[in-house]
Amino acid sequence: MELNATQCQTHKPEIAKAGADMQAGTFRIEETDGRARRGVLHTDHGPVQTPVFMPVGTAGSVKSLSPQDLEDIGTEIILGNTYHLYLRPGDELLARQGGLHAFSSWQGPILTDSGGFQVFSLSALRRVSDDGVAFSSHIDGSRHFFTPEGVIRIQENIGSDIMMVLDECVAYGTDFERTRIAAERTTRWAERSLQARPHPTRQLLFGIVQGGFYPELREQSAREICDLPFDGYAIGGLSVGEPKHLLWEILESTTPLLPREQPRYLMGVGKPLDILRAIGEGVDMFDCVLPTRNARNGTLYTSTGKVTIKQARYREDTSPLDPQCSCYTCRTFSRAYLRHLYISRELLAYRLNTLHNLAFYLDLIRGAREAISRGEFQDYAAAYEAVFPEESDAIE
RNA sequence: GGAGGGAUACCCAAGUGGCCAAAGGGAGCAGACUGUAAAUCUGCCGGCGUAAGCCUUCGGAGGUUCGAAUCCUCCUCCCUCCA
Numbered sequence: 313m314e315l316n317a318t319q320c321q322t323h324k325p326e327i328a329k330a331g332a333d334m335q336a337g338t339f340r341i342e343e344t345d346g347r348a349r350r351g352v353l354h355t356d357h358g359p360v361q362t363p364v365f366m367p368v369g370t371a372g373s374v375k376s377l378s379p380q381d382l383e384d385i386g387t388e389i390i391l392g393n394t395y396h397l398y399l400r401p402g403d404e405l406l407a408r409q410g411g412l413h414a415f416s417s418w419q420g421p422i423l424t425d426s427g428g429f430q431v432f433s434l435s436a437l438r439r440v441s442d443d444g445v446a447f448s449s450h451i452d453g454s455r456h457f458f459t460p461e462g463v464i465r466i467q468e469n470i471g472s473d474i475m476m477v478l479d480e481c482v483a484y485g486t487d488f489e490r491t492r493i494a495a496e497r498t499t500r501w502a503e504r505s506l507q508a509r510p511h512p513t514r515q516l517l518f519g520i521v522q523g524g525f526y527p528e529l530r531e532q533s534a535r536e537i538c539d540l541p542f543d544g545y546a547i548g549g550l551s552v553g554e555p556k557h558l559l560w561e562i563l564e565s566t567t568p569l570l571p572r573e574q575p576r577y578l579m580g581v582g583k584p585l586d587i588l589r590a591i592g593e594g595v596d597m598f599d600c601v602l603p604t605r606n607a608r609n610g611t612l613y614t615s616t617g618k619v620t621i622k623q624a625r626y627r628e629d630t631s632p633l634d635p636q637c638s639c640y641t642c643r644t645f646s647r648a649y650l651r652h653l654y655i656s657r658e659l660l661a662y663r664l665n666t667l668h669n670l671a672f673y674l675d676l677i678r679g680a681r682e683a684i685s686r687g688e689f690q691d692y693a694a695a696y697e698a699v700f701p702e703e704s705d706a707i708e
Numbered sequence: 709g710g711a712g713g714g715a716u717a718c719c720c721a722a723g724u725g726g727c728c729a730a731a732g733g734g735a736g737c738a739g740a741c742u743g744u745a746a747a748u749c750u751g752c753c754g755g756c757g758u759a760a761g762c763c764u765u766c767g768g769a770g771g772u773u774c775g776a777a778u779c780c781u782c783c784u785c786c787c788u789c790c791a
Contacts, residue, residue, distance in 0.1 A: 370744050391743075429743045450745040476743080520743090551742040559742095579743035586742070601744045608747045609740085624737075654747095662747055 334359065336473070337516050337543050339575050343685050347567075347594040350684040353544070353575050355389070355421040355473035356514045357413065362575060362596040363684075365587065365677045366391045366423055367670050368604060371400070372416050374670070375604055376662040379418040385639060385671040386678070389420055389473070391599045394466050395427030399449050399456075403469035411471025423599075424472035426463050428479040428520070428548070429580070440480060442497060460501040461508040464517075468510045476546065477505040479520040484554040491524035498522045499536040506540055516543035518577060524549060525558050527565050534569035544575035544597070551580045560589070567593045584613060584676055585703050588693040591680050603673045607665035610654050613672040617699050619647070621665070626651040639671035640664075 334354035339362075341351040353360045367374045367382065370393040374382060382390065392412060397403060401415075409415040412422060431438055431445045438447040444459035460478045467475040478501050480494040502519045509517050519542040523529035538545055547566055550559050563578065570576050577597035578590050587598050603613065612619045614634035619626075621633075629647035641650070641664040653661035676696070683692035 366743095368744065375744080376747080393744080396744085423743095425743050430745085433743090434745065479743095481743080546743080548743065553742095577743090582742045598743095600742050601746090602742055605741060605744065605746065605748080609749090610747095611741080620739085622737095657747070659747080 336514055339544070339573065341573070345684040345687050345689040346592065348591050348680075348684050348689045349594055349596060350681050351575070351596065353596075355516065357419060357421045357473050360388045360421055361678075361681060363587075363591045363677055363680055364388050364597050365673045366597065366599040367673075368599055368601045369416075369418075371396045372412060374666070375608065376659075376666045377670070379416065381663070381667055382418065382670075383420070385667060386674050387420065387670070390418060390422055392422055392424045392470065392472060393427065393430070394424050394463055394470065394476075395430040395458075397424070397470055398427070398466050399451055403466040406471070407469035411469070413471055421473040422471075423474035423518075424467045424470055424476060425579075425599075426467070426476040426478045426520075427458055428476070429481055431458065432481040432483070432552075440494075440497070442500065444478070445480075460504040464505055464508040464510070468515065472515065474516045474518060474544070475509070476518050477502045477520055477542075479522055479548055481522065481549045481552070482524050484525065484552045484558075486524055488524075488526055488529070491522075491526055492529055495522040495524070495529050495533040496536075499533065502537055502540055502542075506542070518542055518544040518546050518575075520546045520548040520579070521566060521570075522549045523562075523566075525554060525562060527562070530562055530566050531569060534566055538569065538571055542574070544577055545570045546577040546579050546597075547595075548579045550578070551582055551586075559586075563590060563593055563595075567595060570594075583700070583703050584673070584696060585693075585700050587673075587677065588680060588696055591677075591684075592689065592693055598677075603669035604666050607667075607669040608662050610665070612650075612665060613669055615672075615699065618702075621647065621651050621654050623651075633668060634672070637668065637671060637675070639668050641668040641671075 336354055336356040338354040339351060341349045343350045351362045353362055366389050367387055369390045372392055374390055397406060397412065406412055406415055413419060431447055434447065434450050438445055444457055444462070446455065446457050448455055458478060463478040464475060479498045482491050482494045498520060505517065519537040519540055521530065521534045521537050523533040547563065550562060567576060575596045576594060578595045580600060581587065581590060581598055582600050583602060610620060610622045612621055612633060615636035619633065626647040631647055632642045633647055633650060634642050645664065650661065650664060653664065680689065680692060683689045
């Protein structure tokens with residue numbers, strides 16, 4: 313099945329129909345090509361074609377886009393964030409509103425990150441203990457406490473289709489001992505999370521492998537986490553400032569340890585080439601702020617490479633952003649106009665740029681799925697290395 | 709005609725004897741961004757040089773001074789008020 317922009321209109325009904333047939337949690341690998349796999353993950357809000365890219369909608373919205381926009385570019389599933397939604401508007405309010413789906417009017421699947429990463433990245437004023445993590449709100453400084461059980465409860469209130477366990481992510485450069493303590497704590501928290509899960513058949517729960525950049529800790533963490541009956545397994549703690557080759561070392565050694573029959577999720581990654589390479593290692597799910605954040609900051613991904621739309625060279629450029637792209641932005645506007653909008657800080661710039669960058673990512677990964685089906689994934693991925701030479705790590 | 713105020717780099721605008729090639733904005737240019745405290749952040753922004761440094765600049769001309777964007781004289785232009 314091929315999905316291009318003009319067929320997106322029919323996308324949603326397919327989801328709804330297929331979703332009714334399958335029980336949430338079922339993951340079926342349909343085709344493989346080397347280590348790359350193509351499959352379908354069924355959720356309470358419909359099936360998700362994997363490999364999949366999940367646009368990040370931290371605070372209940374993919375910044376600048378409406379649910380209709382997301383649907384138009386063929387978004388299968390979006391990501392929300394437990395930490396942010398708990399602080400504002402509050403998970404109990406969300407529960408009263410019928411959950412995040414009803415509240416936001418996004419009817420497709422939603423995965424919620426647990427807040428473990430925020431606790432790591434908003435490192436000021438947090439204290440981690442075996443019981444949980446104490447932290448200060450980035451909004452008003454108020455004190456809060458997350459436990460593995462509490463985070464499950466919050467995600468239950470949010471009503472996400474896929475919940476993530478609370479984990480402890482450590483920074484690149486953290487020593488072995490501290491990394492070990494965090495990884496082992498993550499395992500204990502994972503066990504508690506499973507105990508606390510409310511609706512095993514409606515809300516899936518994924519475990520998260522930690523272990524920093526110590527292969528033996530990664531192996532230990534993967535073994536412990538994968539011993540637990542999660543619906544999927546994530547690799548966390550990567551892309552936290554480490555050299556690229558370490559990311560690949562850890563990914564290549566960790567992925568084979570994850571259950572073959574379950575979805576694998578590489579959290580927070582990445583650039584287009586990162587994603588393709590990880591697909592080649594057998595990863596099924598991705599999320600990353602890059603396409604959306606870069607869109608807002610003027611870096612656009614195209615079939616011929618990155619375009620920094622603010623550059624003077626596009627001042628009079630009447631051509632479309634990406635002639636190969638069929639998104640609304642590329643069908644409708646010139647580079648010169650997009651540059652003008654961006655330079656002028658017109659609100660439309662954020663929306664059009666985000667729409668395009670996400671369309672690019674979704675096309676990229678859709679193409680990857682199709683290439684896997686054809687048994688041509690390696691060629692497909694290699695072609696993109698020529699498109700983004702500056703991000704290729706072949707030379708490392 | 710008289711009395712004040714002003715002229716600073718692409719634009720706005722500080723600076724009123726040395727620490728000034730000259731604050732700060734803006735514009736311009738380049739770069740970054742990986743489970744979003746991000747419509748954010750960083751760098752460059754008179755010329756030559758990798759650099760030390762040198763050269764040319766604060767309306768114009770002249771002067772005072774060891775030293776001037778800063779003080780004095782004249783000139784040009786702009787603004788306000790009074791006639």
